[in-house]
Amino acid sequence: MKTSTGRRDWVHYYFKSTSGVIGLFLVLVMVILSIVSALNLAPIDPLEQNPIDALQGPSGTYWFGTDQFGRDIFSRSIDGMSRSLSVALLSVGLAAVVGVFLGVVGGFFGGWLDNLVVRASDVIFAFPAILLALAIVNSLGNSWIDTSIAIAIVYTPIFIRVARGPVLTVKEMDYVKSVRVLGFSTPRILIRHVMPNVLAPIVVQIALSLSWAILTESGLSFLGLGTQPPDASLGLMVSEAQALASFAWWTLAFPSLFITVVVVGLNLVGDGLRDALDPARRSSG
């Protein structure tokens, strides 16, 4: 279905919103810092210990100060950010692919398969997210892939729900009925005619889920599950700062700031996309 609003239209609309642009900027800064860290271009090795320089405040050498082992907090923060973003991307990617597939297929065909999918989502919805992630990581292990799988399982039902709803409406529409009568193959109908109509809410959901995934990942590593020392992770850094913050505020402030900035950014992007992709919301601003 060709909507009245073309592609360029929503991009244009998105960039008219100040908060959307700010959000995109914040996320891009964090992504670039993560790439810098992933390419080993950080100013100081995040694992390098300099006991003589332990617990120094922010300076020209150590932009964010140092921790109890004299490790550079800036380098560790961007390293942790790159780890958080990797987990978020992998887990939300998995959740989106599996969830959208189950939601679209289940919603389109209905029947026992759909019933099973909905029941299974209800079960997962019956746990607070962090608790479920905790239980799964506890069983799987502490690697970043295990963490990602755990978070993916937690957020898959949201994508099932987001994808399934519109499919239920769209499949009753005349244009879908008519292509069915024309004898088009089911995969073609699903991909060419049904998917475009569920894409907008999914895109919004991806942005918001990325922010939740980052909060869940940092929460898990704060609790000691997930990333293990000496590797850097934002949640773990905050956890270690509990004992240090009273005399070295920077150990707490900067990792906390990083988490907050990326989550604020992703939320602003999500809100901006929601407004830009949904013509009905545009008038209300």
Added chain:
Amino acid sequence: MGFLKRLASVLTTLFGISVFVFVVLRVIPGDTITSSLGIETGVLTPEQIDTLRAYYGIDKPLVGQYLSWMASFLSGDLGFSYSTGAPVWDLTKSALLVTMQLALFGTILGVLIGISIGMFSARKPGSARDFLGQFFGLLALAIPGFVLSTTIVTVMANKFQYFPNGYEYMTPFEDLSMNLQQMLFPSLVLGIAVAAPIMRTTRSALLETVDKDFVRTAYGKGVKPRIVRLRHVLRNSLIPIVTMTGIQFGYLLGGAVIVEKIFALPGMGRQILDAINKREYATVQSSIMVFAILFVTINLITDWVYRKVDPRIK
């Protein structure tokens, strides 16, 4: 949906939850003996291992294990803690009380903060005060509970030498004043997290209601603006706010896991974390099951309140 149908659906979900908990916490981690005895397994003879396996009941087929777990769970026997030997149900009873109190206080604070800031914002959409309110909402959404808790602990304990959670936990029956002081910061942290979505919902619901004809009529017939805002506008915007509060309650129970750990409150969250660290699978499994039942019950209650608030919903 009829009550029976709803009950059946809840029971199916609970059954699903129990299977899920069983698979994730017993089948995936493998042999409970190896996990709980750790290194010592190496020095046990095969006969001793078999005896232990029989003692813990993990020599039976999985379906049998599941059924016997469910049978004892339903009869109130949640197993024993390996390290202390105490029945898990005894630990759970007192832990549940702590978590419920925390969740209740958190929700009350969240609703108070959320609705006030939502009303504050909605008075003049697009103004500086609206911007301020929305900025609060965004920050409350983005600052993780563990960051806020750690900051509060640091500032309170070091700058003001005030840290009631440093003392032994008191139940409200032992020492009410101490209990309330110990609950203050943790419920504030949870309340702020919950306030963010409640604030957003309140704001948009109010803005929608303000344009309605009956509001204009109320102003027109000379009702005081403050009364119109409370009795006409807020009252008619309550449904989305109640729904959002219910949804957030679940989030709050999750948040309680982290907050209880930081503020040393002996609630469900801390019980589960401690059991995970000590590899006490029976405790983890039963506690998580209890937690999920609590969560499903709260959702049912929310649903019921929701119907009471709006008689239009059948």
